[in-house]
Amino acid sequence: MExxxxxxxxxxxxxxxGRRCPxxxxxxxxxxxxLTYERQLAVKQKxxxxxxxxxxxxxxxTGMENPYHYRNKVHAVFSHRRDGTVISGTYAEGxxxxxxxxxxxLENEKADxxxxxxxxxxxxFKIKTYNEDTGYGLFRHVLxxxxxxxxxIMVVLVLGSxxxxxxxxxxxxxxxxxxxxxxVILNVNDKKTSxxxxxxxxxxxxxxxxxxxxxxxxFRISAKSFYQINSVQTEKLYTKAMELAxxxxxxxxxxxxxxxxxxxxxxxxxxxxxxxxxxxxxAVRDAVQNAKRNEVKNIRFYRNDAGQFLTQMAExxxxxxxxxMDPPRAGSDEPFLSSVLRLGPKRIVYISCNPETQxxxxxxxxxxxxxxxxxxxxDLFPFTEHVESIVLLSRKSPDRVVST
Numbered sequence: 001m002e003x004x005x006x007x008x009x010x011x012x013x014x015x016x017x018g019r020r021c022p023x024x025x026x027x028x029x030x031x032x033x034x035l036t037y038e039r040q041l042a043v044k045q046k047x048x049x050x051x052x053x054x055x056x057x058x059x060x061x062t063g064m065e066n067p068y069h070y071r072n073k074v075h076a077v078f079s080h081r082r083d084g085t086v087i088s089g090t091y092a093e094g095x096x097x098x099x100x101x102x103x104x105x106l107e108n109e110k111a112d113x114x115x116x117x118x119x120x121x122x123x124x125f126k127i128k129t130y131n132e133d134t135g136y137g138l139f140r141h142v143l144x145x146x147x148x149x150x151x152x153i154m155v156v157l158v159l160g161s162x163x164x165x166x167x168x169x170x171x172x173x174x175x176x177x178x179x180x181x182x183x184v185i186l187n188v189n190d191k192k193t194s195x196x197x198x199x200x201x202x203x204x205x206x207x208x209x210x211x212x213x214x215x216x217x218x219f220r221i222s223a224k225s226f227y228q229i230n231s232v233q234t235e236k237l238y239t240k241a242m243e244l245a246x247x248x249x250x251x252x253x254x255x256x257x258x259x260x261x262x263x264x265x266x267x268x269x270x271x272x273x274x275x276x277x278x279x280x281x282x283a284v285r286d287a288v289q290n291a292k293r294n295e296v297k298n299i300r301f302y303r304n305d306a307g308q309f310l311t312q313m314a315e316x317x318x319x320x321x322x323x324x325m326d327p328p329r330a331g332s333d334e335p336f337l338s339s340v341l342r343l344g345p346k347r348i349v350y351i352s353c354n355p356e357t358q359x360x361x362x363x364x365x366x367x368x369x370x371x372x373x374x375x376x377x378x379d380l381f382p383f384t385e386h387v388e389s390i391v392l393l394s395r396k397s398p399d400r401v402v403s404t
Contacts, residue, residue: 028093067382261287307336331357
């Protein structure tokens with residue numbers, strides 16, 4: 001199956017040969033765009049093997065049939081030229097210089113069309129873009145999230161002030177051009193910061209969130225919630241994660257760094273009980289609503305630091321049979337890994353978007369009573385250097401593992 005998928009991927013890449021990005025060398029977002037897709041997969045396979053092979057067998061990477069326009073989350077920073085022309089795009093790598101981008105080979109095509117419409121609306125509505133150096137201007141960013149299965153679209157307008165001139169007419173004009181837009185949100189970021197989104201939000205149209213279907217479950221997605229950017233590959237990734245967890249319907253499962261509850265919800269149909277832990281309050285609220293919407297009764301979500309929560313569980317004599325962990329790129333820290341050891345689950349399913357920090361964490365776990373059984377790389381980020389991977393760890397001894 002993997003061989004067929006990757007053959008199709010190579011074919012798709014060859015069919016699009018010649019579609020090169022005009023800002024490839026300025027943007028820095030697509031480090032591997034100069035390579036065929038087949039070669040990209042080989043580079044990522046080698047990288048995963050270099051880092052993870054010391055701990056376990058690294059299986060063949062799973063690529064995409066069509067590796068283009070997979071990003072369901074698109075961010076554009078807005079600025080203007082000296083003559084006042086509105087531009088939008090991305091920062092040049094390592095700088096805050098805006099590189100104008102009309103279309104992107106990675107981004108959802110409809111999102112790029114909406115961003116182009118917003119550029120023209122700013123001109124007709126005489127809305128000034130924000131200047132980072134002076135702090136003057138209003139319009140800073142646009143964030144667009146698209147749902148792969150439902151087709152719903154969220155548009156987030158990020159402003160330096162809560163006042164959008166003629167906001168009703170602006171939204172009306174935007175929706176007239178793109179009636180498929182499901183919700184429009186005004187987000188206020190009035191601080192001199194590199195962060196895209198601010199704390200304050202106002203819903204200008206729709207429900208203020210979108211919904212998507214993943215692995216048979218319906219998920220509510222807010223502007224600030226984490227949701228994997230490549231829906232097609234995420235389904236494959238989560239299907240493999242469930243297979244590795246070997247759930248029989250009786251286990252107690254921990255979903256650490258659970259986000260909006262995607263992994264935990266998928267696991268809930270195969271486990272006795274699932275506990276999700278996440279520090280992002282917006283994500284936890286979405287997760288609770290997702291459980292209700294899908295009528296899942298055997299899952300609970302907690303807003304807390306994952307390491308502190310698991311430590312408290314261990315101190316109270318609680319246990320877990322399986323732990324799913326999907327940390328950010330920085331990986332986990334020793335307090336969290338130590339808390340996992342104290343719980344002593346039979347299996348740990350470690351999903352990572354950074355094999356370098358995953359290898360570091362594997363070194364700790366394999367020194368303290370766990371054995372890495374195998375690694376399965378997945379290409380969730382075609383044309384970039386990033387690679388996702390799952391590693392299954394099992395407890396060496398049936399006795400409770402205690403960190404030293």
